[in-house]
Amino acid sequence: MAFLSQTPKQLPPPEQLPQHIGFIMDGNGRWAKKRGLPRKFGHREGAKTFKKIVRYCRNLGIRYISFYAFSTENWKRPEDEVNAIMKLFDQYIDDVRGFFDEETRMVFLGDKSKFTDSLQKKMYALEADTAHYDQMTLMIAANYGGRDEIAHAARALAEQVKAGTLNPEDITEDSVSANLYTAGIPDVDLLIRPSGELRLSNYLIWQTAYAEFYFTDVLWPDFDEKQLDCALIDFASRNRRFGGV
Numbered sequence: 001m002a003f004l005s006q007t008p009k010q011l012p013p014p015e016q017l018p019q020h021i022g023f024i025m026d027g028n029g030r031w032a033k034k035r036g037l038p039r040k041f042g043h044r045e046g047a048k049t050f051k052k053i054v055r056y057c058r059n060l061g062i063r064y065i066s067f068y069a070f071s072t073e074n075w076k077r078p079e080d081e082v083n084a085i086m087k088l089f090d091q092y093i094d095d096v097r098g099f100f101d102e103e104t105r106m107v108f109l110g111d112k113s114k115f116t117d118s119l120q121k122k123m124y125a126l127e128a129d130t131a132h133y134d135q136m137t138l139m140i141a142a143n144y145g146g147r148d149e150i151a152h153a154a155r156a157l158a159e160q161v162k163a164g165t166l167n168p169e170d171i172t173e174d175s176v177s178a179n180l181y182t183a184g185i186p187d188v189d190l191l192i193r194p195s196g197e198l199r200l201s202n203y204l205i206w207q208t209a210y211a212e213f214y215f216t217d218v219l220w221p222d223f224d225e226k227q228l229d230c231a232l233i234d235f236a237s238r239n240r241r242f243g244g245v
């Protein structure tokens with residue numbers, strides 16, 4: 001009776017699943033190139049994978065998922081590629097409103113000020129409209145850089161010191177965390193990067209301090225539920241010591 005459950009038997013029990021999964025959505029360009037298509041087709045296909053994986057995580061009961069969609073360094077890319085990605089963001093924000101039914105809170109990580117006014121407005125509106133949902137928090141990192149985020153937090157703390165509301169000796173790991181874009185969100189437990197690259201590329205560098213890493217050669221547009229199952233099974237077998245014994 002294989003159809004009784006959509007979840008393969010070997011998946012770990014819920015208590016062994018990560019609370020926060022971070023995805024670096026990489027390999028879109030190579031996926032398109034392999035097919036002789038312009039890179040933007042890869043981004044379009046990658047956006048479909050994003051939706052598929054969000055739904056699957058929702059079904060699995062994962063509480064926090066974050067996706068690296070556009071880095072502070074990605075502005076270096078050709079203008080037409082950047083424009084195509086911005087257009088996709090715009091379309092996707094309209095599209096993900098469908099997730100409302102699924103009680104998903106949406107948060108954008110990164111510096112929104114570089115986006116057009118209309119895109120910024122849509123981002124803020126989506127965050128505000130979903131702020132009360134608590135089943136799952138879905139984060140999209142757009143114009144996000146881990147170093148930029150830490151510098152941003154340092155400025156915010158410095159302002160509080162300047163205003164006399166914070167003593168320098170009270171700056172702790174917790175107060176730094178509370179001033180990151182991910183304020184209030186637990187650290188990454190499992191970080192998944194497809195496409196064969198073995199690096200963070202400036203993604204959640206503070207929040208992945210004790211994350212488990214899972215790398216695969218599969219390109220993001222080809223990433224699917226089965227790949228995620230493999231990562232989850234692998235994650236459950238890791239011995240997380242956090243510096244202890």
Ligand code: IPE
Pocket residue numbers: 025026027028029030031069070071074085195
């Ligand atoms: C990731 O795919 C998406 C973004 C960075 C926006 P890439 O566009 O980096 O794809 P590759 O790495 O060139 O294949």
Ligand code: IPE
Pocket residue numbers: 024025026027068069070071074197199201
């Ligand atoms: C990281 O991928 C950024 C995103 C996936 C959004 P990149 O393709 O930009 O990373 P590098 O350049 O290979 O390190």
Ligand code: MG
Pocket residue numbers: 026027028
């Ligand atoms: Mg890449």
